[in-house]
Amino acid sequence: MRNNSPEDARYISWEVTNIYFAGIDLGSTITKVVIIDRSEEICAKMISHTGAEHRRLANQLMKEALEQAGLTFEKVSYVVATGYGRMMVPFADRHITELTCHARGVFKLFPNVGLAIDIGGQDSKVLKISGGKLIDFTMSDKCAAGTGRYLEVIANVLGLKLEDLGTISLQSTNKISISSTCTVFAQQEVISRLSEGVPLEDIVAGIHDAIASRVARMVQRLKAESDVVFTGGVAKNIGVVKALEEKLGCEVLVPEEPLFSGAIGAALLAREITLKALAQGEPIPKGQRRLDEATFFK
Amino acid sequence: MAWFMGIDIGSGTSKGIITEDGKLKVYHLLTSGINYRMTAQRLMEKLLTKADLQAEDIACTVTTGHGADIIPFNNQHVDDIQCCAKGINRIFPSVRTVIDVQGQSSQVIRLDEKGQVIDFTISERCASGSGRFIEVIANILQIELKDIGPLSLKSENPVTFTTGCAVFGESEAISRVAEGISKEDILAGVHKALADQIFALVDRLGLEEQCAVSGGGGLNVGLIKKLEELGIKLLVPPQPQLVNALGAAIMADEQVI
Numbered sequence: 001m002r003n004n005s006p007e008d009a010r011y012i013s014w015e016v017t018n019i020y021f022a023g024i025d026l027g028s029t030i031t032k033v034v035i036i037d038r039s040e041e042i043c044a045k046m047i048s049h050t051g052a053e054h055r056r057l058a059n060q061l062m063k064e065a066l067e068q069a070g071l072t073f074e075k076v077s078y079v080v081a082t083g084y085g086r087m088m089v090p091f092a093d094r095h096i097t098e099l100t101c102h103a104r105g106v107f108k109l110f111p112n113v114g115l116a117i118d119i120g121g122q123d124s125k126v127l128k129i130s131g132g133k134l135i136d137f138t139m140s141d142k143c144a145a146g147t148g149r150y151l152e153v154i155a156n157v158l159g160l161k162l163e164d165l166g167t168i169s170l171q172s173t174n175k176i177s178i179s180s181t182c183t184v185f186a187q188q189e190v191i192s193r194l195s196e197g198v199p200l201e202d203i204v205a206g207i208h209d210a211i212a213s214r215v216a217r218m219v220q221r222l223k224a225e226s227d228v229v230f231t232g233g234v235a236k237n238i239g240v241v242k243a244l245e246e247k248l249g250c251e252v253l254v255p256e257e258p259l260f261s262g263a264i265g266a267a268l269l270a271r272e273i274t275l276k277a278l279a280q281g282e283p284i285p286k287g288q289r290r291l292d293e294a295t296f297f298k
Numbered sequence: 299m300a301w302f303m304g305i306d307i308g309s310g311t312s313k314g315i316i317t318e319d320g321k322l323k324v325y326h327l328l329t330s331g332i333n334y335r336m337t338a339q340r341l342m343e344k345l346l347t348k349a350d351l352q353a354e355d356i357a358c359t360v361t362t363g364h365g366a367d368i369i370p371f372n373n374q375h376v377d378d379i380q381c382c383a384k385g386i387n388r389i390f391p392s393v394r395t396v397i398d399v400q401g402q403s404s405q406v407i408r409l410d411e412k413g414q415v416i417d418f419t420i421s422e423r424c425a426s427g428s429g430r431f432i433e434v435i436a437n438i439l440q441i442e443l444k445d446i447g448p449l450s451l452k453s454e455n456p457v458t459f460t461t462g463c464a465v466f467g468e469s470e471a472i473s474r475v476a477e478g479i480s481k482e483d484i485l486a487g488v489h490k491a492l493a494d495q496i497f498a499l500v501d502r503l504g505l506e507e508q509c510a511v512s513g514g515g516g517l518n519v520g521l522i523k524k525l526e527e528l529g530i531k532l533l534v535p536p537q538p539q540l541v542n543a544l545g546a547a548i549m550a551d552e553q554v555i
Binding site: 181 | 309461462465
């Protein structure tokens with residue numbers, strides 16, 4: 001436990017340059033950690049499957065990121081946790097919703113973009129952004145259709161790896177139309193199409209088309225006219241990117257590492273919170289954080 | 299003598315009935331599989347063998363259900379709503395509302411004293427409103443379908459499912475297993491979730507006594523209990539899965555006469 005004396009890490013001089021900030025994005029499927037320095041340069045990036053043990057994983061991944069950056073935990077002035085499991089991060093100073101963090105992260109990556117689509121493992125969201133701030137959004141998390149889970153389930157039925165779906169679908173010449181919305185029913189529909197001898201690539205292209213249609217409807221609801229950036233795990237699927245471009249009729253930009261926008265945004269927000277406090281000569285508003293082994297299973 | 303055939307190709311199970319002078323003569327059930335055409339053919343052959351009849355002896359065949367539009371032999375196609383109303387009317391003439399819980403949809407049907415449909419409402423877009431939801435969870439818990447109802451009755455503290463999606467429900471069930479919650483309590487929770495979805499359908503249509511249940515869901519005592527806890531008194535036919543096939547055979551009969 002750290003003490004609360006004025007010498008502690010909450011009081012730093014404005015002139016200190018070697019201070020660091022971390023963002024952790026604990027998603028339903030994948031957890032990401034990013035550490036940045038005062039000049040917003042990325043010092044470390046870690047990624048891993050979330051699994052069932054949220055708390056232990058968060059600790060472990062943070063330790064690995066610190067190792068990569070050659071830092072101790074004390075050197076990190078502020079930690080912002082975001083994502084579906086953000087409340088499970090025991091060492092966070094603050095929890096901020098993924099919408100805010102994504103908006104901030106996307107703004108850093110593409111400052112001119114006004115619309116971001118994020119399709120994660122368990123939800124999809126469309127964000128309208130201006131100057132790094134979230135103006136409006138729509139979200140779909142009630143139903144697996146339109147999320148990464150949909151692709152996982154179908155890939156499983158087809159006996160394909162999730163990461164291969166994109167390239168396979170590009171070979172399609174005659175994509176099928178999936179009539180079911182529900183993931184469970186789409187699964188059965190895919191099995192029926194397979195038994196009828198429909199080529200795999202046409203089925204996969206049909207699946208990508210279905211997910212793109214759903215998300216395109218969310219985009220249309222926001223009525224934004226600007227370039228579109230696509231983040232989240234599903235943005236790694238070139239088939240979905242192409243299908244979205246077709247539905248939206250515009251170019252869809254994908255960051256080099258589309259999974260990290262939330263964690264980058266969280267780290268940037270950590271930096272802003274800290275620098276604001278320093279500039280005003282106030283203590284950094286730290287939480288009761290600790291980097292101990294924490295486990296869900298008592 | 300006059301014989302009529304009703305065939306119901308469901309998403310999970312296919313059922314067939316031959317009636318003789320308006321009375322049930324034989325029935326047969328088969329797993330639908332993925333080749334409905336072949337399943338229908340086999341089902342018809344089985345029925346004819348059991349009844350000791352030739353195909354030419356059947357005056358008329360009516361088909362219904364999820365996969366009925368691709369059946370190869372000569373038949374009339376009637377939708378499952380009408381067949382269900384006809385079938386339940388034959389079994390329980392006093393019934394005015396029937397809840398048909400199938401593998402891939404649920405429907406609530408209001409009918410008159412002749413078995414004619416007055417109104418109906420369907421939940422078919424989403425697996426969480428059909429028997430499939432329970433199947434998905436039973437599969438996670440590695441419990442056979444026939445055991446899920448009785449097992450769920452042993453629950454003392456049913457879990458609450460927070461999601462209305464069968465796929466997310468699957469993850470929730472896995473989380474509950476990891477937390478050490480009993481299979482009984484998880485099963486009771488999924489039965490409650492489905493009963494709530496069905497109750498919303500009933501509520502939309504309005505419930506008129508008496509009420510009966512049909513379809514595969516009628517075999518599940520756990521689901522029936524949860525529906526009754528919501529205030530729906532239910533008549534359960536001895537073979538709820540056969541109601542639509544029976545209705546189809548009656549339709550075949552009525553169309554000829």
